[in-house]
Amino acid sequence: MCAFKIMAQKSLLDCVVVANTPLSNTCFQLQLRPVSGTLPAILPGQFVEVRVDHTPTVILRRPISVFDVDFSTQTLSLLIQKVGDGTIALSELSEGAVVNLLLPLGNGFSTPEKPNSRLLLVGGGVGVAPLLYLGRQLRDSGHEVNFLLGFRSVREMIDLSAYRSIGNVYVTTEDGSEGETGFVTNHSILKQKADHLYVCGPSPMMKAVAAYAVKAGVSCEVSLENKMACGLGACLCCVTDTKEGHKCVCTEGPVFNINQLKWQI
Amino acid sequence: MTASGTFGYGTEFADLVDLSQIGGIIVKGTTLHHREGNPYPRMAETPSGMLNAVGLQNKGVDYFVEHIYPTICDIDSQMIVNVSGSSVEDYAATAEKIAALDKINAIEVNISCPNVKQGGMGFGTNPEMAAQVINAVRRAYPKTIIVKLSPNVTDIAEIARAVEGAGADSISLINTLLGMAIDTRTRRPILSTVTGGLSGPCIKPVALRCVWQVAKAVKVPVIGLGGIMTANDAIEFFLAGATAIQVGMANFVDPAVSVKIKQGIDDYLNKNGYSSIKQIIGALEV
Numbered sequence: 297m298c299a300f301k302i303m304a305q306k307s308l309l310d311c312v313v314v315a316n317t318p319l320s321n322t323c324f325q326l327q328l329r330p331v332s333g334t335l336p337a338i339l340p341g342q343f344v345e346v347r348v349d350h351t352p353t354v355i356l357r358r359p360i361s362v363f364d365v366d367f368s369t370q371t372l373s374l375l376i377q378k379v380g381d382g383t384i385a386l387s388e389l390s391e392g393a394v395v396n397l398l399l400p401l402g403n404g405f406s407t408p409e410k411p412n413s414r415l416l417l418v419g420g421g422v423g424v425a426p427l428l429y430l431g432r433q434l435r436d437s438g439h440e441v442n443f444l445l446g447f448r449s450v451r452e453m454i455d456l457s458a459y460r461s462i463g464n465v466y467v468t469t470e471d472g473s474e475g476e477t478g479f480v481t482n483h484s485i486l487k488q489k490a491d492h493l494y495v496c497g498p499s500p501m502m503k504a505v506a507a508y509a510v511k512a513g514v515s516c517e518v519s520l521e522n523k524m525a526c527g528l529g530a531c532l533c534c535v536t537d538t539k540e541g542h543k544c545v546c547t548e549g550p551v552f553n554i555n556q557l558k559w560q561i
Numbered sequence: 562m563t564a565s566g567t568f569g570y571g572t573e574f575a576d577l578v579d580l581s582q583i584g585g586i587i588v589k590g591t592t593l594h595h596r597e598g599n600p601y602p603r604m605a606e607t608p609s610g611m612l613n614a615v616g617l618q619n620k621g622v623d624y625f626v627e628h629i630y631p632t633i634c635d636i637d638s639q640m641i642v643n644v645s646g647s648s649v650e651d652y653a654a655t656a657e658k659i660a661a662l663d664k665i666n667a668i669e670v671n672i673s674c675p676n677v678k679q680g681g682m683g684f685g686t687n688p689e690m691a692a693q694v695i696n697a698v699r700r701a702y703p704k705t706i707i708v709k710l711s712p713n714v715t716d717i718a719e720i721a722r723a724v725e726g727a728g729a730d731s732i733s734l735i736n737t738l739l740g741m742a743i744d745t746r747t748r749r750p751i752l753s754t755v756t757g758g759l760s761g762p763c764i765k766p767v768a769l770r771c772v773w774q775v776a777k778a779v780k781v782p783v784i785g786l787g788g789i790m791t792a793n794d795a796i797e798f799f800l801a802g803a804t805a806i807q808v809g810m811a812n813f814v815d816p817a818v819s820v821k822i823k824q825g826i827d828d829y830l831n832k833n834g835y836s837s838i839k840q841i842i843g844a845l846e847v
Contacts, residue, residue, distance in 0.1 A: 306576040308817065347814065353608040355761060356813060398577075398816065523604050525611060526813045528577075530569030532589075532615045533604035541597055542618060547573075 304336035304400055306528070313393045314371060319454040323422055324387050325363065326374045331394060335372055338365050339404030340430035341519055341551045344374070345527040346386065347396040354382040357398060359524045359546070361426040361496070364458070372397075375454070377422035401527045402550045405430050405517055408492055413439045416490035417463075418480055418505050420446045420497025424454070426519055430494060431462045442466065442490065446480035446501065449473045481508055490514055506554040507561040516554045520545045563819055564786050564809035565590055565643035565669060565709075566615065570633050577816040581637035582823065587669050587807065588633070590643045591659075593651045595621040599676060605742040605751040610761025610788070611810060612740050614754040616676045617645050622655045626662065634664040641707070645671040645681060649697045656702040666704050670695065672724075673711030673736035675758045682736075685711040688723035699728035707784065710734040710775070712764075717771050718778035725779045733784035733807065734775060735768045761810045762788040769801050776802025776843060790818070792825020799826075802843040 311328035318324045345357035363375040378384050389395065405426075408415065415434055417427040424445050431441045441463030447453040450473035459465045466485045467475025476483050480497075481504045489512060495505045496519040509516035522545040524534040529547035536545050537558045543549065554561075562585035568574060571586040580586065598618025605612045619625070625642070633640055642659050646652035652670060659668055672685035672694055684690045695708055708724040710717060712735040721732050737758025742751040750756075768787020776783045785803030789795050790811045798806050811818045826838065835841060 308577060308815075354606070355609055355810075356606050356611060523602055523606075525604055525613075525810075526567070526569075526573075526816075528569065528573040528816065530573045530589075531567060531604075531613070531813060532598065532618050533613055535598070535601055535603065535618070537601070542601075 304338070306398065306401065307336060309333070309335075309397045309399060310394050311372065311397055313389050313391055313395065315391060316387070316389050319375065321451050323375055323377050323452075323454055326376060326386060326389065328372045328374070328395065328397070329370050335365065335367065335370055336400055338362055338372070338400045340433050341404035341426050342400040342402045343550060344372070344397045344399040345401060345524075346374070347398075348382045348385050349395070351381055351385045354385060356382075356525055357527065358382045358386065359401070359521070359527060361519070361521075361550070362400075362429055363425045364429050375422060375425035398527055401546060403548065405494055405519070405551050407434065407437060408439060410491065411438055413491040414442070415439050416442045416444055416485070416493050418444045418446075418493060418495045418497070420480060420501040421448070421452065423497030423501075423519070424459075426496050427494065428458055428462070431459065435462050442485065444468070444480050444483055444485055446470075446497070447474070479504065481505060486512075493517070495519070503559055503561055506559060509554060510561060517551050518554060518557075519550045520552065521550065562587055562639075562641070562784070562805060562807045563812060564807040565671065566613075567809040567812045570629055571636050571638070571640070572632060574812070574816050578820055582820045583638045584805070584823075585639035585641050585667075586636065587641045587643050589619055590617045590645045590671055590674065591619050591622050591625050591655060592617055592645050592647075593622055593655045595619070595624065600753040602751060602753055603757075605757070607740070607742055607759065607761075608763060610759055610763035612742055612752060612757040612759050613737070614676045614752045614757035616754070617674060617681075622658045626658055630662055630665075634662070639667065640665055641667045641669055643669045643671050643709070644698075645674055645677070647677065647681070649694050652694050653697040653701040656698045660702045660704065667707055668698075668702060668704070669707040669709050669733060670698055670729075671709045671736070673709050673713075675711070675713065675737055675739045675756070676754060682711050682713060685720060685736075686714050688719050691720050692723040692727040695724045695727035695729055705730045707731040707733050709736055710771075711736050712767055712771050712787075713739050718774045721775040721779050725781050729781060731782045731784060732775060732779060733786060735764070735771050735787045738764050738767060760788070762790050762794075764788045765794060769797055772798055772803050773801040773845070789822065790814070792822045792829060795822050795826055796829055796841065799838065799841045800843070800845045802845070804842050
């Protein structure tokens with residue numbers, strides 16, 4: 297496996313909100329375009345830190361993974377779940393509002409060296425976000441892209457047509473309101489062996505998929521979302537425990553091969 | 562200057578800010594031996610601030626000398642190493658190793674870290690212990706010694722006088738305030754260590770009060786820090802008696818903020834007809 301390409305310099309970029317659209321009862325899509333200049337090169341799996349202005353108490357930037365990038369229109373899309381005051385404030389941004397981004401951050405996913413690999417991209421909830429841009433790049437590199445996407449129910453599910461335009465899409469919901477019933481690890485697609493797994497979602501879900509990967513003998517990368525402050529590897533707040541000691545999720549992740557981690561699986 | 566623990570080794574911010582515009586960069590706390598730091602979670606955002614419990618994660622002074630120093634020694638700013646320890650001997654031994662580095666003209670002795678089990682803040686909350694550490698570091702380190710004080714004391718001026726008497730060249734304050742946060746859903750503390758150090762604009766009034774008290778109590782220069790986000794915040798610290806300031810958590814919100822603060826201070830001086838920052842240091846009218 298190798299990285300997609302060399303990483304761009306980090307920069308601070310003011311962006312204007314082109315559209316702010318609710319996609320489910322908890323998630324919304326923020327589409328942003330630079331006020332001036334252009335977007336830097338962004339690798340699938342990288343993230344941005346969004347400054348949250350005009351709130352009484354929120355002070356730290358919010359790390360948000362890149363949902364999609366369209367360089368032809370200079371549009372960066374973020375899929376954000378409303379969790380607390382910071383993300384709720386972002387959900388209320390109007391068209392034309394300006395937000396400051398720190399980007400691009402993190403390492404991004406690897407790309408398989410073997411041509412025509414059969415790849416399974418597994419997402420849970422808002423964790424489906426980084427898999428869209430990843431899937432498109434992997435498809436464009438000639439790989440077979442399969443998405444396995446899990447949601448609590450159809451109410452939390454976003455429109456998956458963009459995913460369907462890239463590859464096969466398999467869905468699970470916990471209540472059976474869409475796709476197969478249960479967790480992603482219950483889905484019948486897992487009976488067919490993939491060459492590599494890319495996973496992003498809640499920690500218990502990623503650990504369950506990692507356990508499946510170990511048992512099935514499939515290589516597996518996960519994207520972590522630890523609580524973060526600087527995003528630059530300076531404050532050491534976001535560390536995860538690896539076989540080589542604590543590593544910053546913001547700079548040495550967010551993507552880790554499960555072999556690097558000390559997960560009890 | 563940029564505050565220890567908030568600006569890495571400076572290199573992390575090199576894409577985003579001209580490091581030569583910063584007067585001094587106080588690098589991450591360095592200890593005699595490698596430390597893994599505390600388990601995750603180490604951070605909790607709180608209203609207008611944050612708690613951290615990093616626990617001085619660093620690879621030890623030998624690693625710093627061999628691998629990190631060569632990558633930072635050419636940065637065109639005063640590179641100052643923050644030194645911490647769990648015994649008096651640790652502090653002195655670490656300082657001695659740093660004394661051999663040509664391009665480092667000062668250390669900041671951290672006797673105020675609230676996130677380590679042994680030492681750290683324990684040395685900074687007792688005047689005799691504080692003096693003992695600084696005496697030992699003074700014998701081991703011939704260049705400039707800045708001592709970073711904890712606000713978690715009853716009488717901060719007493720600690721300041723004790724470290725001044727033991728040979729401190731300068732005093733920086735404040736380190737973080739001890740605090741905690743609870744997740745009501747799980748009924749558990751958010752930090753793995755239960756308590757941690759509070760920083761950010763929410764601590765600025767406490768920091769300003771401490772700087773004012775210490776500046777009156779000692780003759781050595783005082784460096785003010787604690788919640789400085791803007792030039793106006795910085796000017797408050799100068800008026801209270803600080804001769805320099807450090808910017809900490811604000812670097813997380815705007816990585817280029819230190820240079821903006823410096824520009825804002827210049828603008829304030831020009832606008833008010835001052836020819837030098839010295840004219841506002843301690844110029845508070847009570």
